[in-house]
Amino acid sequence: MIKTDALIIGAGPTGLFTAHQLKLIGLSCEIVDNLDKIGGQCIELYPDKPIYDIPAIPECTGEELTNNLIEQLKPFNIKFHLSERVEEVKKNNEIWQVKTNKGTEFNTPNIIIAGGVGSFEPRKFSPKECEKFENKSIFYAIKDKTIFKGKTVSIFGGGDSALDWAIELSKDSKVNLIHRRDEFRGAQASVDKMNELAKSDKINLFTKYQLKSVKGKENLEGIEIEHDDKEVKNLETDYVLGFFGLIMQLGPIANWGLNIDKKTISVDTEKFETNQKGIYAVGDICTYPGKLKLILSGFHEGALAARACFKLARPNEKYRFEFTTSSKSIKKRLGVKE
Amino acid sequence: MPKITYIEHDGKTHTIEVASGLSVMEGAVQNNIPGIDADCGGSMACATCHVYVKDEWFNKLPKKEDGEEDMLDMAFEPKKNSRLSCQLMVSDQLDGLVVNLPEKQV
Numbered sequence: 001m002i003k004t005d006a007l008i009i010g011a012g013p014t015g016l017f018t019a020h021q022l023k024l025i026g027l028s029c030e031i032v033d034n035l036d037k038i039g040g041q042c043i044e045l046y047p048d049k050p051i052y053d054i055p056a057i058p059e060c061t062g063e064e065l066t067n068n069l070i071e072q073l074k075p076f077n078i079k080f081h082l083s084e085r086v087e088e089v090k091k092n093n094e095i096w097q098v099k100t101n102k103g104t105e106f107n108t109p110n111i112i113i114a115g116g117v118g119s120f121e122p123r124k125f126s127p128k129e130c131e132k133f134e135n136k137s138i139f140y141a142i143k144d145k146t147i148f149k150g151k152t153v154s155i156f157g158g159g160d161s162a163l164d165w166a167i168e169l170s171k172d173s174k175v176n177l178i179h180r181r182d183e184f185r186g187a188q189a190s191v192d193k194m195n196e197l198a199k200s201d202k203i204n205l206f207t208k209y210q211l212k213s214v215k216g217k218e219n220l221e222g223i224e225i226e227h228d229d230k231e232v233k234n235l236e237t238d239y240v241l242g243f244f245g246l247i248m249q250l251g252p253i254a255n256w257g258l259n260i261d262k263k264t265i266s267v268d269t270e271k272f273e274t275n276q277k278g279i280y281a282v283g284d285i286c287t288y289p290g291k292l293k294l295i296l297s298g299f300h301e302g303a304l305a306a307r308a309c310f311k312l313a314r315p316n317e318k319y320r321f322e323f324t325t326s327s328k329s330i331k332k333r334l335g336v337k338e
Numbered sequence: 339m340p341k342i343t344y345i346e347h348d349g350k351t352h353t354i355e356v357a358s359g360l361s362v363m364e365g366a367v368q369n370n371i372p373g374i375d376a377d378c379g380g381s382m383a384c385a386t387c388h389v390y391v392k393d394e395w396f397n398k399l400p401k402k403e404d405g406e407e408d409m410l411d412m413a414f415e416p417k418k419n420s421r422l423s424c425q426l427m428v429s430d431q432l433d434g435l436v437v438n439l440p441e442k443q444v
Contacts, residue, residue, distance in 0.1 A: 045383040117377040185408040245412040293379045
């Protein structure tokens, strides 16, 4: 059980800067994120795209912004819990009890949801029957590649994951690579390599095809794929892999008794508190009259929510507003030598 | 004002006036038309404003930019006539446009 003054859900730019604000005013905090890396949408959706509207930074990419925020947090040594998703939130005597899918438990008076549009989850195949084979013969990520040895593997997708795995698995498995169009969006070197392997029949390439159905009762026996012009092919296969990228799902947040409207959480604009005392929402996931989905708005919202956390974390102390330029205690927390 | 028709997957039809300069996605979101999520807010960074456009209109639309087709790879059941509605800017030329919404976005 981890005790902390505040728990932040989401390690995107808003979550990171909120952590900075909490630590600056002397509160402890930890961060949970479902992705395996820090940065949220900035890192997952647009690491290389330039952003032009961060105050005082004329231009930076999503990756640079993330790295700078991590750098800014360095004095504070914050504990991140990556690849973990918060599942349960319960209240006990004014304290929130939080549990993740990996069993990590937190006790905290304050939860700050900086969850963007929810957690990133793999886009799955649309035929309903796929569910019953999931994690048995249909996968959206690979944990142990040895299970594919000597088997037939059908890989769907046109990005780097699909290409890299098609190339890698073609060494020891029979590989079908299926993609909805002729162009692949992966790295050119991988596309070239894959085309080479397709030419020498190491990879069976099917473009303009998509998954139509899967066959088999207990075990997966085969799949049907359908061409743009409706022609259907049957493929025998032992395994099916789908690499369609990640989509955002609100997930368990929907079950915590919060006022949710169109995937966003209503908050006040003083503390950015939700309808539940001690739960705040900041960044893209919160909504209020005039809300702008900008990174800079998330920074402002996080700064105010952090001050609100102080009251519940230190009920017997009075919060004093201080500037980083002049406050001795803040400089001490930052490790600045005078 | 140009009229845009949104047909939900179950056939429910909404014809609304959308101001020129807004995207087809914004027209739907501002008028509370269900079936267009637009998670990323129109930055072409997700594929949750996905629509199908019938041939007669599809060929009249401005061509897809780089990146839109890549994003459509991640959409729910993309087809040849798929578009991201955040990339379709409403103008008088688009008056009467009909878009069909997929069964779901995520």
